[in-house]
Amino acid sequence: MICYLGVDIGSVSSNFVLVDQRGKVREKIYLRTQGNPVKAIREGYMKIKEGIEGKIDIRGVGTTGSGRHLASILLGADIVKNEITAHAVAASYLYPDVRTIIEIGGQDSKIIIMENGIVTDFAMNTVCAAGTGSFLDQQAARLNIPIEDFGRKAVASSQPVRIAGRCGVFAESDMIHKQQMGYPVEDILMGLCEALVRNYMNNVAKGKRIAEPVVFQGGVAANIGLRKAFEKFLGCRVIVPEHYNVMGAIGAAILAKEYVEGYGRRSLFKGDDFILTGDFVSQSFTCNGCANLCEVVCIKRDDTPLAYWGDRCLRWESSLGRGSRENLKVV
Amino acid sequence: MKKVGIPQGLFYYYYYPLWEAFFRFLGLVVVRSSPTNKKIVDDGVTLAVDEACFPIKVYYGHVNELKGKGVDYIFLPRLVSIEPKSYICPKFMGLPDMIRAGIKDLPEVIDITVDLSRGDKGWQKELARLGKILNVNYRQIKKAYNYALEEYFSYRMIARQGYTRDEAIKVWQGEEISLPLDTPLHIGVLGHGYSLYDDFISMSVIKKLRGMGVKVYLSEHLPTEGIEKEASTLPKRVFWTLGRKMVGSALYMDKSPDIDGIIYVACFGCGPDSLIGEVIERKVKKPFMLLTLDEHTGEGGIITRLEAFCDMLARRKKRDEGYLPCYG
Numbered sequence: 001m002i003c004y005l006g007v008d009i010g011s012v013s014s015n016f017v018l019v020d021q022r023g024k025v026r027e028k029i030y031l032r033t034q035g036n037p038v039k040a041i042r043e044g045y046m047k048i049k050e051g052i053e054g055k056i057d058i059r060g061v062g063t064t065g066s067g068r069h070l071a072s073i074l075l076g077a078d079i080v081k082n083e084i085t086a087h088a089v090a091a092s093y094l095y096p097d098v099r100t101i102i103e104i105g106g107q108d109s110k111i112i113i114m115e116n117g118i119v120t121d122f123a124m125n126t127v128c129a130a131g132t133g134s135f136l137d138q139q140a141a142r143l144n145i146p147i148e149d150f151g152r153k154a155v156a157s158s159q160p161v162r163i164a165g166r167c168g169v170f171a172e173s174d175m176i177h178k179q180q181m182g183y184p185v186e187d188i189l190m191g192l193c194e195a196l197v198r199n200y201m202n203n204v205a206k207g208k209r210i211a212e213p214v215v216f217q218g219g220v221a222a223n224i225g226l227r228k229a230f231e232k233f234l235g236c237r238v239i240v241p242e243h244y245n246v247m248g249a250i251g252a253a254i255l256a257k258e259y260v261e262g263y264g265r266r267s268l269f270k271g272d273d274f275i276l277t278g279d280f281v282s283q284s285f286t287c288n289g290c291a292n293l294c295e296v297v298c299i300k301r302d303d304t305p306l307a308y309w310g311d312r313c314l315r316w317e318s319s320l321g322r323g324s325r326e327n328l329k330v331v
Numbered sequence: 332m333k334k335v336g337i338p339q340g341l342f343y344y345y346y347y348p349l350w351e352a353f354f355r356f357l358g359l360v361v362v363r364s365s366p367t368n369k370k371i372v373d374d375g376v377t378l379a380v381d382e383a384c385f386p387i388k389v390y391y392g393h394v395n396e397l398k399g400k401g402v403d404y405i406f407l408p409r410l411v412s413i414e415p416k417s418y419i420c421p422k423f424m425g426l427p428d429m430i431r432a433g434i435k436d437l438p439e440v441i442d443i444t445v446d447l448s449r450g451d452k453g454w455q456k457e458l459a460r461l462g463k464i465l466n467v468n469y470r471q472i473k474k475a476y477n478y479a480l481e482e483y484f485s486y487r488m489i490a491r492q493g494y495t496r497d498e499a500i501k502v503w504q505g506e507e508i509s510l511p512l513d514t515p516l517h518i519g520v521l522g523h524g525y526s527l528y529d530d531f532i533s534m535s536v537i538k539k540l541r542g543m544g545v546k547v548y549l550s551e552h553l554p555t556e557g558i559e560k561e562a563s564t565l566p567k568r569v570f571w572t573l574g575r576k577m578v579g580s581a582l583y584m585d586k587s588p589d590i591d592g593i594i595y596v597a598c599f600g601c602g603p604d605s606l607i608g609e610v611i612e613r614k615v616k617k618p619f620m621l622l623t624l625d626e627h628t629g630e631g632g633i634i635t636r637l638e639a640f641c642d643m644l645a646r647r648k649k650r651d652e653g654y655l656p657c658y659g
Contacts, residue, residue, distance in 0.1 A: 066631050066635070081638075081642075082634075082635045082638040082639045082642065083635060083639075084635070084639035084642070084643075085638075085639055085642045085643075116650070118643075118646055118647055118650050119639075119642070119643040119646065119647075120618070120643070120647065121618065121643075122639060122640075122643065124632075124635075124636060126621075126623045207612075207613075290368065291365060291368035291369065291370050291371070292368045292369050292531075293368070293369045293370065294369075312530075312535070
C-alpha cells in the first residue's frame with residue numbers, strides 16, 4: 001500500500017498517522033512523549049507499521065510539533081511545518097468550510113480563524129500555559145482521577161462551582177478551597193472546565209470573531225466537559241473530529257503528500273534500516289567558543305552526528321556541511 | 332588618553348554614533364561592552380531589581396562588564412525626554428541611580444540629564460556640566476556636540492536605506508553590509524529598538540524572518556512626517572516618544588500597500604508595551620501578531636509563531652493571486 005506518514009511530536013504526546021493515496025487515515029498512534037522524543041519517535045514508527053497488514057510503501061513524510069526538527073532528522077522528512085499550519089490543513093481537509101479551530105495541546109492553546117480554507121488570523125497563548133493539557137493532567141492527578149474520566153465526571157455536574165480562571169495557580173488554590181468546603185468533585189471539575197474556557201476566551205481568543213463551524217481538536221478535546229463548556233460559552237455546536245488527538249499529524253501527512261506529489265519528488269524518508277537499527281543518542285554540551293556559552297544539542301546515530309542545534313552562530317550546525325534547516329523557508 | 336565606557340544596551344542603539352563621535356572629538360577613547368551574551372545576561376539578572384524589564388536587567392550586565400575593562404568614566408545618561416512634551420519610560424529617569432545602587436565600585440559616572448521636554452535651556456547647562464567633568468571648555472564641548480550631531484544624522488540616513496539600527500551602526504563605522512534583497516513577503520516589525528536590535532534579547536527575530544525569505548520593514552525606514560501624521564490621528568496624544576513612534580509606524584505600515592503584515596515585539600515586563608501593543612492591535616487592519624519576549628532562551632515558541640505567521644501571509648497572498656498549493 002502506498003501511504004504518507006505524518007508525525008506530530010508535542011510536549012506531552014507523540015502522534016503518528018498513515019494516510020493513503022486518497023488522503024484517508026489508515027492507521028494512527030497516540031503515545032506519550034514522556035520526556036524522551038527520540039524513543040517516542042522510534043516506538044511510534046514501529047507501532048504504526050505493525051498496525052497495518054501487508055507491505056507498506058512510504059512515499060512521503062511530514063513532521064510538525066515542537067519536536068518536528070528532531071523527528072525530521074530521525075525519519076527523513078520531506079516537509080517540516082509548524083503546528084498552526086498543520087492543524088489548519090487537517091481541519092480544512094476534513095471540514096472544508098471550517099471557520100474557527102480551537103486547538104488545545106499539552107503546553108499550547110491556539111485559535112485559528114479560517115476563511116475559504118485559508119488561515120486569516122491566529123493566536124497562541126503567550127507566556128501562560130494555564131488551561132492546557134498539562135495543567136489538566138496535574139489537577140486530575142491531584143484529585144486522583146484518571147485523566148480519561150475527567151470529562152465524563154465533569155458533565156455529571158448539575159451545579160458547577162465558580163473557579164478563578166485567570167491563572168493556573170489561582171485556579172488550583174480556588175479548587176482546593178472549594179474542595180475543602182465540601183463541594184462535590186464533579187461540580188469542581190465542571191467549574192474548572194468553565195474557568196479554562198473563560199481563560200481561553202480572554203487570553204487566546206480575545207477580540208476574535210468566532211464563526212461556525214467551530215472545530216475543537218488537540219489532546220484536550222477528549223475532555224467532554226471542556227467541549228460542553230465551550231458550547232455553553234459560545235452558544236453554538238462545537239465539532240470534535242474523529243481523530244481529534246492526531247490532527248497535527250494528519251495535517252503533516254497531507255502536506256507531505258501534496259508536496260511530494262506536487263513537485264514529483266522522491267521522498268527523503270530514511271527507511272526501516274536507518275530508523276530501527278542503530279543507536280540514537282542525544283548529547284548536550286556547552287560550547288565555549290564565545291561568551292554566549294550556547295547549550296548545543298547533538299543528535300547522533302551510533303557515532304555519526306546527524307544534527308546540531310542550539311548554537312546561535314550556527315558553527316556546529318554548519319559543520320555538517322549542509323543547510324539542515326532549509327525546510328524552514330516558507331516561500 | 333582617558334577612556335570612556337559605553338554599555339551596549341538600551342539607547343546605545345539609538346545614539347551610539349552621537350556619543351562616540353562626541354567623545355572621540357574631545358580626544359577620549361570609547362570602549363564598548365560586548366554585544367549581549369549569556370554572561371552579561373546572567374550578571375544583569377542577578378544584579379538588577381526583579382521588577383525591571385528585561386532590557387534594563389541586561390543593561391546592568393553591560394555596565395558590570397565595563398567595570399572590569401579599566402575605563403576612567405562610564406557614560407550612563409539620564410534620559411528624561413528627547414523632544415518637547417514627550418517622555419522616555421520613567422525607568423530611564425532613575426537608571427544612573429539604580430545602577431549605582433546595584434553595582435559597587437564603579438568608575439566615575441557621567442550621568443548628564445537629557446531633558447528636552449521644556450526646551451533647550453537645561454540641556455545647555457548640562458553640556459556645561461559635562462565640560463567640567465571632562466575638564467574641557469564650553470566652546471570645545473559645543474564644537475564636539477555639533478560634530479557629533481552631523482555624524483548622528485549620517486548614521487540615521489544609513490539606517491533609512493533598509494538596515495536595522497544595529498547594522499547601521501556597523502556600516503557607519505565602515506563595515507560593509509549588503510542590503511537584504513527584495514523577497515515576495517514584506518513584514519513590518521516594530522518594538523523598542525533596544526529589544527528588537529539586540530540579537531540576544533529578541534532572539535534574532537529580524538534575522539530569523541530574513542532567513543524565512545521575508546523582507547523586513549522597520550520604523551527607521553519610514554518617513555518621519557508620515558509616522559507623526561499617523562500618530563496624531565489617535566484621540567489622545569501618546570506621551571512616550573518611542574510608543575508614539577511605534578503607533579505611528581504601525582498605522583503607516585497598515586496603509587502601505589507593499590507591507591503584508593505587522594509583528595510587534597514586546598517585552599513581558601514593559602509597562603508602555605502592554606498599552607501600546609493593545610492600541611496597535613485594535614487599530615491595525617492587516618494581519619498582526621504580538622510576540623512577547625522575556626528571559627527564556629527556548630526559541631521554539633518564537634520560531635513556531637514566526638513560521639505560522641509567514642505561512643499565513645504567503646498562503647493568503649497566493650490565494651489572492653489565484654494560485655494555491657496546499658504545501659505553501
